Amino acid sequence: QSVLTQPPSVSGAPGQRVTISCTGSSSNIGADYDVHWYQQLPGTAPKLLIYGNSNRPSGVPDRFSGSKSGTSASLAITGLQAEDEADYYCQSYDSSLSGSVFGGGTKLTVL
Amino acid sequence: EVQLLESGGGLVQPGGSLRLSCAASGFTFSRYAMSWVRQAPGKGLEWVSTISGSGGSTYYADSVKGRFTISRDNSKNTLYLQMNSLRAEDTAIYYCTKLVVDGVLPNWFDPWGQGTLVTVSS
Numbered sequence: 001q002s003v004l005t006q007p008p009s010v011s012g013a014p015g016q017r018v019t020i021s022c023t024g025s026s027s028n029i030g031a032d033y034d035v036h037w038y039q040q041l042p043g044t045a046p047k048l049l050i051y052g053n054s055n056r057p058s059g060v061p062d063r064f065s066g067s068k069s070g071t072s073a074s075l076a077i078t079g080l081q082a083e084d085e086a087d088y089y090c091q092s093y094d095s096s097l098s099g100s101v102f103g104g105g106t107k108l109t110v111l
Numbered sequence: 112e113v114q115l116l117e118s119g120g121g122l123v124q125p126g127g128s129l130r131l132s133c134a135a136s137g138f139t140f141s142r143y144a145m146s147w148v149r150q151a152p153g154k155g156l157e158w159v160s161t162i163s164g165s166g167g168s169t170y171y172a173d174s175v176k177g178r179f180t181i182s183r184d185n186s187k188n189t190l191y192l193q194m195n196s197l198r199a200e201d202t203a204i205y206y207c208t209k210l211v212v213d214g215v216l217p218n219w220f221d222p223w224g225q226g227t228l229v230t231v232s233s
């Protein structure tokens with residue numbers, strides 16, 4: 001059971017928009033700790049996708065965006081492409097655990 | 112270019128020990144905190160441990176506290192994870208990753224190494 005809760009899977013057709021939620025609690029996201037997102041393509045290491053709730057590292061397309069409100073955060077992907085098919089993870093800090101925490105991951109399928 | 116290269120994984124019996132290494136290059140190693148994150152087969156990511164740039168502060172997930180020890184040798188630009196009393200549930204790919212901003216936690220991870228597989232089985 002992960003500290004941060006994500007849907008196990010989402011799907012969308014090419015060109016569509018999908019969102020992935022990440023729900024925490026008062027000891028992590030709700031305590032105003034930032035949320036970060038990672039993309040893991042099949043058979044590869046995770047890659048930073050969004051940091052500080054809504055910031056994109058250089059090289060990440062602006063089709064990817066992040067937001068945070070209250071005890072939850074969301075990753076939105078617009079103009080879905082086949083190459084976006086991957087697992088997506090949210091990450092934050094938990095003051096009760098005194099450590100970093102991850103969501104359980106969401107598998108994105110491009111139909 | 113920042114590069115992280117893990118080594119030391121393999122097959123070990125339950126109760127055994129293993130030491131992982133992560134060779135870093137492309138940045139001033141001693142300035143940044145480093146972490147280990149693991150991923151069990153077919154499962155999600157789990158933060159394992161973090162160490163400050165100086166090595167003076169360490170942090171562990173409850174699941175490994177008392178069994179794993181993180182350390183670093185800044186003269187060799189190398190991060191280590193000593194794993195003792197290994198259990199079947201420690202079977203995972205172990206990733207070495209660099210923390211981004213000054214300080215330790217909270218923080219985020221970028222980049223990640225390619226990972227090294229640890230299998231605990233008799």
